[in-house]
Amino acid sequence: xxxxxxxxxxxxxxxxxxxxxxxxxxxxxxxxxxxxxxxxxxxxxxxxxxxxxxxxxxxxxxxxxxxxxxxxxxxxxxxxxxxxxxxxxxxxxxxxxxxxxxxxxxxxxxxxxxxxxxxxxxxxxxxxxxxxxxxxxxxxxxxxxxxxxxxxxxxxxxxxxxxxxxxxxxxxxxxxxxxxxxxxxxxxxxxxxxxxxxxxxx
Amino acid sequence: xxxxxxxxxxxxxxxxxxxxxxxxxxxxxxxxxxxxxxxxxxxxxxxxxxxxxxxxxxxxxxxxxxxxxxxxxxxxxxxxxxxxxxxxxxxxxxxxxxxxxxxxxxxxxxxxxxxxxxxxxxxxxxxxxxxxxxxxxxxxxxxxxxxxxxxxxxxxxxxxxxxxxxxxxxxxxxxxxxxxxxxxxxxxxxxxxxxxxxxxxxxxxxxxxxxxxxxxxxxxxxxxxxxxxxxxxxxxxxxxxxxxxxxxxxxxxxxxxxxxxxxxxxxxxxxxxxxxxxxxxxxxxxxxxxxxxxxxxxxxxxxxxxxxxxxxxxxxxxxxxxxxxxxxxxxxxxxxxxxxxxxxxxxxxxxxxxxxxxxxxxxxxxxxxxxxxxxxxxxxxxxxxxxxxxxxxxxxxxxxxxxxxxxxxxxxxxxxxxxxxxxxxxxxxxxxxxxxxxxxxxxxxxxxxxxxxxxxxxxxxxxxxxxxxxxxxxxxxxxxxxxxxxxxxxxxxxxxxxxxxxxxxxxxxxxxxxxxxxxxxxxxxxxxxxxxxxxxxxxxxxxxxxxxxxxxxx
Numbered sequence: 001x002x003x004x005x006x007x008x009x010x011x012x013x014x015x016x017x018x019x020x021x022x023x024x025x026x027x028x029x030x031x032x033x034x035x036x037x038x039x040x041x042x043x044x045x046x047x048x049x050x051x052x053x054x055x056x057x058x059x060x061x062x063x064x065x066x067x068x069x070x071x072x073x074x075x076x077x078x079x080x081x082x083x084x085x086x087x088x089x090x091x092x093x094x095x096x097x098x099x100x101x102x103x104x105x106x107x108x109x110x111x112x113x114x115x116x117x118x119x120x121x122x123x124x125x126x127x128x129x130x131x132x133x134x135x136x137x138x139x140x141x142x143x144x145x146x147x148x149x150x151x152x153x154x155x156x157x158x159x160x161x162x163x164x165x166x167x168x169x170x171x172x173x174x175x176x177x178x179x180x181x182x183x184x185x186x187x188x189x190x191x192x193x194x195x196x197x198x199x200x201x202x
Numbered sequence: 203x204x205x206x207x208x209x210x211x212x213x214x215x216x217x218x219x220x221x222x223x224x225x226x227x228x229x230x231x232x233x234x235x236x237x238x239x240x241x242x243x244x245x246x247x248x249x250x251x252x253x254x255x256x257x258x259x260x261x262x263x264x265x266x267x268x269x270x271x272x273x274x275x276x277x278x279x280x281x282x283x284x285x286x287x288x289x290x291x292x293x294x295x296x297x298x299x300x301x302x303x304x305x306x307x308x309x310x311x312x313x314x315x316x317x318x319x320x321x322x323x324x325x326x327x328x329x330x331x332x333x334x335x336x337x338x339x340x341x342x343x344x345x346x347x348x349x350x351x352x353x354x355x356x357x358x359x360x361x362x363x364x365x366x367x368x369x370x371x372x373x374x375x376x377x378x379x380x381x382x383x384x385x386x387x388x389x390x391x392x393x394x395x396x397x398x399x400x401x402x403x404x405x406x407x408x409x410x411x412x413x414x415x416x417x418x419x420x421x422x423x424x425x426x427x428x429x430x431x432x433x434x435x436x437x438x439x440x441x442x443x444x445x446x447x448x449x450x451x452x453x454x455x456x457x458x459x460x461x462x463x464x465x466x467x468x469x470x471x472x473x474x475x476x477x478x479x480x481x482x483x484x485x486x487x488x489x490x491x492x493x494x495x496x497x498x499x500x501x502x503x504x505x506x507x508x509x510x511x512x513x514x515x516x517x518x519x520x521x522x523x524x525x526x527x528x529x530x531x532x533x534x535x536x537x538x539x540x541x542x543x544x545x546x547x548x549x550x551x552x553x554x555x556x557x558x559x560x561x562x563x564x565x566x567x568x569x570x571x572x573x574x575x576x577x578x579x580x581x582x583x584x585x586x587x588x589x590x591x592x593x594x595x596x597x598x599x600x601x602x603x604x605x606x607x608x609x610x611x612x613x614x615x616x617x618x619x620x621x622x623x624x625x626x627x628x629x630x631x632x633x634x635x636x637x638x639x640x641x642x643x644x645x646x647x648x649x650x651x652x653x654x655x656x657x658x659x660x661x662x663x664x665x666x667x668x669x670x671x672x673x674x675x676x677x678x679x680x681x682x683x684x685x686x687x688x689x690x691x692x693x694x695x696x697x698x699x700x701x702x703x704x705x706x707x708x709x710x711x712x713x714x715x716x717x718x719x720x721x722x723x724x725x726x727x728x729x730x731x732x733x734x735x736x737x738x739x740x741x742x743x744x745x746x747x748x749x750x751x752x753x754x755x756x
Contacts, residue, residue, distance in 0.1 A: 045697045143509045
């Protein structure tokens with residue numbers, strides 16, 4: 001059975017570069033971070049810390065560019081949360097998908113994220129990443145807290161950072177799985193590589 | 203194709219981004235190397251080091267002591283030599299008399315305690331009181347044989363023990379600080395009278411040998427007491443001590459333990475956990491017996507390691523083990539076991555499988571060790587002693603010199619220690635440590651009569667302290683800060699010596715702070731991994747249902 005599809009250019013060059021660089025950096029930060037957490041031994045503690053800090057600065061630089069891009073292109077609007085068709089999308093992933101129902105949301109250049117994605121990615125951008133960056137920087141500059149007048153506790157900072165890391169693990173698992181829910185298992189991945197999403201025609 | 207063009211344009215961002223990231227990292231590196239360049243250690247190395255002249259062919263001194271007539275006179279006694287020294291160095295004896303090398307006593311304002319060899323109790327040979335002639339063989343003076351010693355007589359100051367450069371001047375072990383005037387044997391070793399003219403005409407800066415003659419043999423034998431000071435430091439390999447090795451900086455003790463008016467920097471009774479001025483060079487006030495005095499507080503090229511220096515003493519990482527020179531140090535000493543003889547009634551003296559002494563009738567049983575990993579504690583430099591007048595709690599090991607400090611104390615750092623454990627006599631009624639009279643040829647000395655009751659009564663009477671007449675043995679612990687035997691930097695502890703599982707970490711037992719890799723919150727870890735497992739399970743179930751659904755749909 002073949003379905004007629006139309007091609008939509010959803011993800012621009014910078015967006016794709018940003019996505020994959022961020023993915024790589026976060027995966028490496030996770031690998032080195034959990035070694036620092038003493039969950040396993042891979043690089044050795046010292047190397048893991050060195051890598052983790054370098055990767056952290058690379059990610060922060062990337063985030064600065066991404067913020068600039070989102071603001072100047074107006075793409076930030078893609079992440080404005082909406083409840084419109086939220087329950088329909090949720091219902092689709094909970095029930096409809098097993099019955100080969102059609103996805104209730106159609107991506108378009110103007111609105112490329114379904115309401116569930118909007119909520120999830122917004123949470124990622126305004127909650128998890130800021131928590132990780134803030135606690136990470138606090139952690140990194142622990143020695144300067146006193147001179148900078150920062151009153152915080154290292155144990156709580158570390159625990160928050162760890163909690164954020166665990167949240168990212170769960171996000172990563174579900175996020176990767178969700179890429180297989182396009183009209184073919186690799187459709188979404190292809191779109192994030194080429195920028196072109198194939199969407200089933202009505 | 204216009205779209206391809208825009209794509210190309212957007213791809214240009216990649217090199218731009220890379221340049222920025224690399225630039226940021228390089229800026230960081232430059233900052234680091236600048237910090238490293240600023241180290242004044244280079245200044246020290248470049249300085250001509252006068253204290254090393256003992257090893258040089260040419261003396262840089264402006265005085266040739268062989269030319270002084272006063273040193274050519276025939277000397278009857280060692281006191282005559284002192285008088286000759288004082289005829290030029292008029293203030294020297296007075297200076298020495300104000301130092302702990304003479305008084306063996308020091309008031310420490312932090313604890314308002316009067317400490318020093320004269321007053322403290324330790325868990326080696328316990329106390330000098332009533333045992334003076336043996337102990338005071340290391341006094342920088344002559345004739346301190348009992349408490350009647352007059353501390354004001356200048357001619358009894360011993361200049362030679364610190365300033366002899368011939369290596370022939372030796373104080374006899376049991377002669378209250380005097381050398382011998384006739385050849386005399388001690389424990390199978392012959393002590394010959396020194397040629398006082400030869401010695402007096404060859405005085406100079408104190409070398410490792412001068413200081414080591416006493417400080418390497420504390421506790422009654424080579425390496426016994428400190429663990430980081432023993433005869434292996436006379437000519438150490440660089441791997442044993444980078445500063446003192448002739449292949450390293452070839453430092454003498456006095457290169458760090460500098461002196462003003464014979465007052466020598468770096469007393470253990472009140473230590474500086476870290477130098478408050480950090481760099482003491484080049485504005486040297488001759489009071490620079492800390493690592494930071496020369497190395498500063500940020501000596502590493504890696505800033506992450508410098509981030510540790512506020513809370514971790516240099517010694518903690520740079521002295522991975524002590525007693526590394528092959529000379530064992532005493533780790534445990536049980537006085538309770540003393541007084542057992544061989545079957546034939548002779549003094550029993552045995553060694554363990556490594557050849558280290560483990561029993562002596564006079565002293566009890568021991569455990570000696572080499573290459574020992576230190577124990578680590580928060581330490582702000584203040585040590586409070588349990589004196590013979592202090593009440594003890596005999597239900598647990600008595601800390602003879604509990605050290606002060608905690609994570610929250612800004613003056614405290616994690617510091618390495620040798621902890622010497624054992625047991626020793628105490629008064630179970632008065633709840634005090636006791637002073638036994640050990641050395642002597644009288645009928646109460648323990649080493650002659652092996653009767654603790656008489657020995658303790660005599661010692662306590664001598665010290666003027668109350669004794670109930672009953673004695674028992676109590677477990678004791680004593681802390682010895684480790685600060686010598688600084689290893690080459692490649693041998694310093696790695697991060698994961700501490701940043702690892704609590705059971706493996708060298709600082710696993712220290713509390714009050716969070717340390718990455720060592721500490722976790724078990725609940726958070728459990729919830730985090732459960733969430734990850736839950737997500738994975740959800741994915742598996744969901745994908746199975748999809749596969750099942752699509753088959754059914756067909």
